[in-house]
Amino acid sequence: MNNLFQFGETVDGYPVRVVNERTVRAAAGLLFFPAVVSFMNALLTANYQPTRLFVIVFLIDMTLRMLNPRWAPSMIVGGWIVRHQTPEWVGAPQKRFAWGLGLLLGIAMLYLMVLNRFMGPVNMLVCASCLTLMFFETAFGICLGCKLYNVFNREKAQLCPGGVCEVPARRPGWGIALPQAAVLVLFVGALTLAKGWVDETGPLGGFDDMATLEDMGLKPVAGAPTDPKAEAERCQVPAFAKAIGHEATWKQHNGCS
Structure with a gap:
C-alpha cells in the first residue's frame, strides 16, 4: 500500500527519492501540445470546449502525479516513449512542489471555466502560466516551479537537472562567443x-x-x-x-x- 502512493523511487546511491527527468520532459511535452492547441483555438475562434476538456484531463493527470507519478497517464506514455534512454534521476521533492503548483492552477481553471463557464482575462493568465511552465520543462529541461522550492523549504533541492543545484563551472562572460x-x-x-x-x-x-x-x-x-x-x-x-x-x-x- 505504501508503494501505491509513494512519490518517487528509491535508487541506491541517491540521498533522496528520485524521478526520471527524461520521462518528466516527455510527459510535459505530451501535455503541452494539446494545451497550446486548445488555448489557441479558444483565443482565435472563441470555442472553449476543447479547453474545458483539456482542463479536466490536466487536473486528473496532475492529481495522479501528486499521489504517485507512475500512475499519471502522461508519465506512463512518456516513460514508454523514452524507455530505451538512460534514466536521468532528479530529486522528487522539488518536482512534487512544482506539480503542486500545476494542480492549483488546474483547480482554478476547473472552477472558473469548466464549472462556472467564466471566460475572461484571468483564464488567459492562468493558461499562459501553465503553458510557460510546461514549455520550459519540455523544451529546456528547466523546472520553473522547482526554483521556487528553495524559497519555501529549508532543505534545499538536490539532484536538479543538469546539476544546477550544485555550484556549476561557469564560463567567463555570458556563455556566448x-x-x-x-x-x-x-x-x-x-x-x-x-x-x-x-x-x-x-x-x-x-x-x-x-x-x-x-x-x-x-x-x-x-x-x-x-x-x-x-x-x-x-x-x-x-x-x-x-x-x-x-x-x-x-x-x-x-x-x-
Whole structure:
C-alpha cells in the first residue's frame, strides 16, 4: 500500500527519492501540445470546449502525479516513449512542489471555466502560466516551479537537472562567443528585412478571394442563405474580447463585419 502512493523511487546511491527527468520532459511535452492547441483555438475562434476538456484531463493527470507519478497517464506514455534512454534521476521533492503548483492552477481553471463557464482575462493568465511552465520543462529541461522550492523549504533541492543545484563551472562572460553573438545579430537583421518585404507584398488571398479561386481553377460553392438574426447573434463579441481590446480581431477571426 505504501508503494501505491509513494512519490518517487528509491535508487541506491541517491540521498533522496528520485524521478526520471527524461520521462518528466516527455510527459510535459505530451501535455503541452494539446494545451497550446486548445488555448489557441479558444483565443482565435472563441470555442472553449476543447479547453474545458483539456482542463479536466490536466487536473486528473496532475492529481495522479501528486499521489504517485507512475500512475499519471502522461508519465506512463512518456516513460514508454523514452524507455530505451538512460534514466536521468532528479530529486522528487522539488518536482512534487512544482506539480503542486500545476494542480492549483488546474483547480482554478476547473472552477472558473469548466464549472462556472467564466471566460475572461484571468483564464488567459492562468493558461499562459501553465503553458510557460510546461514549455520550459519540455523544451529546456528547466523546472520553473522547482526554483521556487528553495524559497519555501529549508532543505534545499538536490539532484536538479543538469546539476544546477550544485555550484556549476561557469564560463567567463555570458556563455556566448563573439562570433555566435554576431550570427544572432545578423539573424535579427535578416528577420527584420524579411518582415518588411512580407508586409510590402501584402497578404495572400484566401479561399474567400474570388480571383484566387479562379487562379486555382476552383469554383466557389454557394452556401445556404444566412439568417440575419442568427448571424447577428453569432457575431456578438464576448465580454472577454472587449475587456482585453480584442473586439476587432475577434470579429475578423470569426468572419464578422
